[in-house]
Amino acid sequence: MVKRILWVILALIAVLVAILIFNAVTFKSKQLPIAALPAPAVPPTALEHLQEAIRFKTISFNDSTLLDTAQFLGFHRFLEKTYPAVHSNLVREKIKKYSLLYFWKGKNSSLKPIVLMAHQDVVPIEEASKSNWTVEPFSGDVKDGFIWGRGSADNKINVIGIFETIEKLLKESYQPERSLYFALGHDEERGGTGAVAIAAVLKQRGVSAEMVLDEGGIVTREKVPGMTKPVALIGTAEKGYLTLLLSVDKNGGHSSMPEQETALDILSKAVVNIRQHPFPANFAPATVGFMNHVGPEMPYPEKLVFANTWLFKSVVIGIYEKSPGGNAVVRTTAVPTIFNAGMKDNVVPTKATVTMNFRLLQGDGSEKVIAEIKRIIQDDRVSIVVSKEFSAEPSATSPEDGFGYKHVDETVKKTFAETVTTPFLMIGGTDSRHFGEISTNIIKFSPMTDPIGFHGIDERVSLESYQQTLWFYEQLIRQ
Structure with missing residues (x-):
């Protein structure tokens, strides 16, 4: 009897191993057989224009009253002067005073247009960190093969890359087959009211776009463990955004005779409870797409694992959880x-408030998250209010077989040699989140390789990346 059980167990193990190996063997590559075309050299004037753009301090502050309107208006004048063909041939509108919308009429009005997006604004420089910068933060200096400065990677390389491309094509008397909109929000870094207004204008006019392309994923040689080739992370979805204000009101008093529990104690306990009870892990559709595209390109045993996530889901999640x-x-x-x-070291505060930021995975809407936070805290003394600043539900997922992903996929292959392309879930936010009623094909991708210092010290992007950006947009529009 024991032998028979052992034989049954061995047979089951053999069947399981056979299934795992079969799935790995049949886990076929989804990569397009397209060779990259050599990119032309970057014209010296194009480099100078990006440097000049970085020097405009188009900063978005949390407090909108701090907006330096002169910097934005100066940037607009710079664009008009630098790109005369664009401003002579395209229709330009100013929306909410500082956001810009351009329209380039195509040859075939029966084709749906495409929308290219970028944003003019940048995040502030922390005064405490300013002295840690290698160069002056808004210098636009070229040093060690990089273009340095706040906004170099996020997002003026995209802004200027698109302008340079359209200007070049117009001077060649080129006209695209399908019409093109170019949308430049002015406050993406604080929620994107400009993008909301642009999307509303397009919706009112009945515009239905074949594709929307905004900033997003990048090409990376560093961020995908186990991969020896560069990987292009083509964003097909992004997480939602929710900020909650948790507060406690309780009698304070003199610090020499504190109560057993203060407002700060209660609130701190709530925060610790939230942090110690993470939300359940799951794979968003874009993440499933990532595993299906990257997995076949990986060596064993990684390929075996990604080919059999039905069995190894907990293993994969365990690997993901190791890094922020x-x-x-x-x-x-x-x-x-x-x-x-x-307010004072010898006064126990009567009110304590904490701002908590949540990035919502697909399937976790705001109401569900708030309900879960209440369940975790289980303390009616903690008030929970949704911040009025900005919130967004998780985006829909753009289809891998749709025009947008396919078009960007092909263009990436033609621009970046020996690069693996894959869908990707954006964990940050973009202005394109507001364009869900304009297109079902919203792609989030910035055509550059491993920029450094996003929102941090020594933000910079390589000269090679700028060359790739210009070449990518040219091929994208020509197609």
Whole structure:
């Protein structure tokens, strides 16, 4: 009897191993057999124009009253002067004073247009970190093969890359087959009211776009473990955004005779509970797409694992959870970002407030997250209010077999040699989140390789990346 059970167990193991190997063997590549075309050299004037663009301090502050309108208007004048063909041939509108919308009429009006997007604004420089920069933050200096400065990667390389491309094509008397809109929001870094207004204008006019392309994923040689080739992360979805204000009101008093529990104690306990009870992990559709595109290109045993996620899901999630970026891909995240309480060291505060930011995975809407936070805290003394600043539900997922993904996929292959392309879930946010009623094919991709310092110190992008950006947009529009 025992032998028979052992034989049954061995047979089951053999069947399981056979299934695993079969799935790995039949886990075929989804990569297009397209060779990259050599990119032309970057004209010196194109490099100078990007440097000049970086020097405009088009900063988005949390407090909108701090907006330096002169910088934005100066940037608009710079664009008009630098790109005369664009401003002579395309229709330009100003929306909400500082956002820009351009229209380039195509030859075939029966074809749906495409929308290219970028944003003019940049995040501020922390005064405390300013002295840590290698160069002056808004210098636009070229040093060590990089273009340095706030906004170089996020997002003026895209802005200027698109302008340079359209200007070049217009001077060649080129006209695209399908019409093109070029949308430049002015406040993406604080939620994108400009993009909301642009999307509303297009919707009112009945515009239905074949594709929307905004900033997003990049080409990376570093961020996908186990891959020896560069990987182009083509965003097909992005997580939602929710900020909650948690507050506690309780009698304070003199610090020499504190109560057993203060407002800060109660609130701190709530925050710790939230952090110690992470949201359940799961694979968003874009992440499934990532595994199906990258998995076949990986060596064993990684290929075996990705070919059999039905069995190894917990293993894959365990790997993702080891890094902050990976963890953010598989679950809704929650983190305290601002704590406010107290006014004097010998006074126990009567009110304590914490700002907590949540990035919502597909399937976790705002109402579901709020309900879960209440369940975790289980304390009616903690008030929970949704911040009025900005919020967004998780985006829909653009189809891999749709025009948008296919078109960007082909263009990436023609631009970046020996690069693996894959769908990708954006854990950050973009202005394109507001264009869901304009197109079902919304792609989030910035054609550059491993930029450095996003929102941080020494932001910079390589000269090679700028060459790739110009070549990508030219091929994208010509197709």
